[in-house]
Amino acid sequence: MNTNTIVKPYANEPFTNFALEENVKAMQAAIAKVKGELGQDYPLYIGAEKVMTEAKITSINPGNVDEVIGRVSKADQALAEKAMNTALETFESWKKVSARERAEYLFKAAALMRARKHEFSALMILESGKNYVEADVDTAEAIDFIEFYAREMIRLSQINETQPLVKIPGENNQISYIPLGVGVVIPPWNFPLAICVGMTVSAVVSGNTVLLKPASTTPVIAHKFVALMEEVGLPAGVINFIPGSGAEVGDYLTTHPKTRFISFTGSKEIGLRINKLAADVAPGQIWIKRVIAEMGGKDGIVVDETADLDAAAAAIVASAFGFQGQKCSAGSRAIIVESVYDEVVEKVVAYTNKLQSGLPEENFAAGPVIDKASYDRVLDYIEIGKSEGTLLAGGGKAEGNGYYIQPTVFGDVSGKARLMQEEIFGPVLAIAKAKDWKQAIAMYNDTEFGLTGSYFSSDEDRIAEALETVHCGNLYINRKCTGALVGVHPFGGFNMSGTDSKAGGYDYLMLLTQAKLTSRKV
Structure with missing residues (x-):
């Protein structure tokens, strides 16, 4: 992969002006295109293998309940375990890929999503019930997350140059941010592209591999994102797509001894349950699991x-x-x-x-x-x-x-x-x-x-x-x-609103990495 791309200064993705008739017509054309593709069956992604299961999650249009958006294969515990083993194996090679090269995959994904922006938004309009502006903003935020976290990982990899440690005679000291391991990513349905993308790519560009369990009401837009990441050449097994029941698959992976972190956005009740389950140390577990949770507000x-x-x-x-x-x-x-x-x-x-x-x-x-x-x-x-x-x-x-x-x-x-x-x-x-x-x-x-x-x-x-x-x-x-x-208003709350993490902020990737200090006598 070419790793010589010049990283331009970050700028937020512009929103579409739907006061202009040509933009309305473009969105209507995208909706018509997506409507022609509804009702398909979608597989799980476990490494390079695409798995069709008999059990399916059926996604419907909340604005027209007679319209089926798609049927997504549903993982059970056995398939979740297979995905975990695949993610563990892939992590051993992915963690060795340079930050710059990992970021390159994201830059390509952002460019491709930008080229298909209305198509992604149209699918969200049908699957989640967003109007044109809300869907367009969601897609723009997804692009923002991809590019912002790619740049952030490059910055973190150069932190010894940008934020050097205090120097003392006779030693060469450096700090690096290395990946954690395998993470479980559980995004919400209300920002089914932006938050799903942000949670996933932040983990991946940090050098982790993930098990992505999308919301059961909006799994098709999540699949479209995973397919895009495959299209840009992201190695198989870095993102494993495993829709399934929270009670069966979610709890199983949260308590799994090889799970290193859980990234969750959703209700207070489920967030507290995840935090409680993750706090128990399973046999064979050698770390304290990290929980990154955004749990709502009043x-x-x-x-x-x-x-x-x-x-x-x-x-x-x-x-x-x-x-x-x-x-x-x-x-x-x-x-x-x-x-x-x-x-x-x-x-x-x-x-x-x-x-x-x-x-x-x-x-x-x-x-x-x-x-x-x-x-x-x-x-x-x-x-x-x-x-x-x-x-x-x-x-x-x-x-x-x-x-x-x-x-x-x-x-x-x-x-x-x-x-x-x-x-x-x-x-x-x-x-x-x-x-x-x-x-x-x-x-x-x-x-x-x-x-x-x-x-x-x-x-x-x-x-x-x-x-x-x-x-x-x-x-x-x-x-x-x-x-x-993204990058303007780092997002995350206090008290029962979550773990005080700031998505789209300059310290977010530190939650998905661990700082390693090396000291060498010279």
């Missing part, structure tokens, strides 16, 4: 009386209802100072009522939630909300042959209410009133989570205090609390 936007109220209301609605609120960064709480409460609520309700529900492939602002379990859970929370606050917008099912729910707003909600404390992961916004800006911040902090938050104010002294006291991993001032960019 994020909120605080608005005081000095804020730009129109901007605050628009940000609240965008944060609450982007991708139907199915983001760990979603602003499902708004806490508003009482002197402007009624005015902001009126604006929020007006913006919310403009959101139209419908098929993602037709680019409606509001689409479906991901599956029947989510649909039932969110509707249950809406019923709870009717006894905890005042229903201001939405409040029930929306029309369509899928899992459609009206964007729903509740006002006058207590800070201790379930709607203000529990992660709903759906299009439900709870609004609470605070007597002043200090109480509003205290109400924001009254949660077990700590992922994203936003504070709207024009008072610099208040902003300074908010920057210090609002306890979350990603705090934004006078903007929405969603939309982190």
